[in-house]
Amino acid sequence: MVSQDLVLDRDVRDWVLIPLTVSVILMKLLQQYAVKLMAAPKPSEPPKPEDVQQKNTLARSGLLRANHGFISEAGFRQRRAYFAGKEGVLQQTFPAKGLNDMMGNPDAMQGMLKQQMGGLVPQMGMGAFVNYFFSGFILGRVPFSLSPKFRPMLQRGIDLPALDPSYFTSLSFYIMALFGLGGVFRLMFAEDAINDAAQMAQMQMGGMGGGGPPTLDPAKAYEAERQALDVVEYRSRLENSELRSLKLLRAQLAA
Amino acid sequence: MQAGPVAPSALLSNLISDKPLGELAYVPLNIKNNLDVLAFNRIWVSLLTGVLTGCSGLTGFRGFGVYLLGHLLLSILLLVKTKNAPSKYFASSLTLLTSNVFAQTELLTFVLFWTLTNNIVFLF
Numbered sequence: 001m002v003s004q005d006l007v008l009d010r011d012v013r014d015w016v017l018i019p020l021t022v023s024v025i026l027m028k029l030l031q032q033y034a035v036k037l038m039a040a041p042k043p044s045e046p047p048k049p050e051d052v053q054q055k056n057t058l059a060r061s062g063l064l065r066a067n068h069g070f071i072s073e074a075g076f077r078q079r080r081a082y083f084a085g086k087e088g089v090l091q092q093t094f095p096a097k098g099l100n101d102m103m104g105n106p107d108a109m110q111g112m113l114k115q116q117m118g119g120l121v122p123q124m125g126m127g128a129f130v131n132y133f134f135s136g137f138i139l140g141r142v143p144f145s146l147s148p149k150f151r152p153m154l155q156r157g158i159d160l161p162a163l164d165p166s167y168f169t170s171l172s173f174y175i176m177a178l179f180g181l182g183g184v185f186r187l188m189f190a191e192d193a194i195n196d197a198a199q200m201a202q203m204q205m206g207g208m209g210g211g212g213p214p215t216l217d218p219a220k221a222y223e224a225e226r227q228a229l230d231v232v233e234y235r236s237r238l239e240n241s242e243l244r245s246l247k248l249l250r251a252q253l254a255a
Numbered sequence: 256m257q258a259g260p261v262a263p264s265a266l267l268s269n270l271i272s273d274k275p276l277g278e279l280a281y282v283p284l285n286i287k288n289n290l291d292v293l294a295f296n297r298i299w300v301s302l303l304t305g306v307l308t309g310c311s312g313l314t315g316f317r318g319f320g321v322y323l324l325g326h327l328l329l330s331i332l333l334l335v336k337t338k339n340a341p342s343k344y345f346a347s348s349l350t351l352l353t354s355n356v357f358a359q360t361e362l363l364t365f366v367l368f369w370t371l372t373n374n375i376v377f378l379f
Contacts, residue, residue, distance in 0.1 A: 010379055017374060018375075140374035140378060143308070143314040143318055144315045145315060179359075180367025186298060187299065
C-alpha cells in the first residue's frame, strides 16, 4: 500500500499551496462582508397605514387558521365570522390596481439575483485564474490511496497514467479548499449564521411574497384568505388533555 | 447547552392544526441552540483531528480511524456535560452520538486539513 512518494519542489508549497489556501479564505471573508454591505437597503418611503392594516389583517386571519385548535369552538366561529362572514373584514373590495404590481416585482427579483450572482462570480473568476496560472503541475497528495476512477477528477490536464491518483492539481485543490473551508467559516461566523437563519424564518412567516407594499395584491389575497377560512374544520387541540398530562406526569415522576 | 425552562411549552406554530397535541413537549429554540452547539463542536473536532493526523503522518484508513476516535471522544465529553441525561437536551438521545459525524462539511474539513498539513509537513 505504501507507494513511492514523489519529491516535490519546496517552492511549490511556498508559492502555491499556502497562498491559494489563504486567498480562498480571504475571498470567502470578502464575500461574507460584501453580502452584509449589499443587504437590501431600507425602503425610502414610510409604509402607508392602509397597506400595513391589510397586511396585519391577513396575518391575523392566518394565525386564526393555524391556531384555531386552542380556542373554544364558539370563539372560533365568532372570529371566523368577523373575517369571512357577510359583513366581514375580508369582504372589503378594492379599486382595481393595474400597473402598480409590475413596478414592484423587478426590485425583489433583482435583490435575490444579485446575492446569488455575487456568490458565484468571484468563485468562478478565481477558478479561471487558478486554472490559467497554476496549471500543469502536481500540487500535493491526498493522504489516502484512491482508485483510478478519481484520476480525471483530481488530475485535469496531466496525462500520466502511471501517476498515483492520490496526487492532485491546483484546480482540484482549489475546489477542495472551497468546500472544505466552508466548515471553517461556519465556525467563524456562527453567530451571524444563527441570526441570518432566524431573520429568514421571520421574513418567510411574516412577509407576504416580496415584502414591499407594491407587491401585495389585496383583492386576491383577501379572496384566498376567505376561501381558506371557509375550508377550516374546527378541531380542538386540547382533547384528552387530562389523560395526556397524566401520562406525561407519570413518565416524568418515574424518570 | 440549555435545558428547557421548568414548564416546557409545546410548539405553537408549524404544527398541523387538525391533530391533537402530542405527548412530547420541548422548547424548539433551545433544541435548535443545542444542535448548533453540537455542530460547532463537531467542526472544531474535525479540524483538529485533521491537523493532528496530518502532522503525525498517518495515511489511509488509520487517519479515518483517528477521525472517528475524535468524534467519539467529543460525544463522550458532551455526554458528561449533559450529566448523563441527553434526552433533557435533545429530542432523541442518539443525536449526541451520531449526528453530523458523516456529514459533508465535517468530512471535507477533516480531509482538507489532513491533506494540507500532511503535504506541508511531509512533502515539503
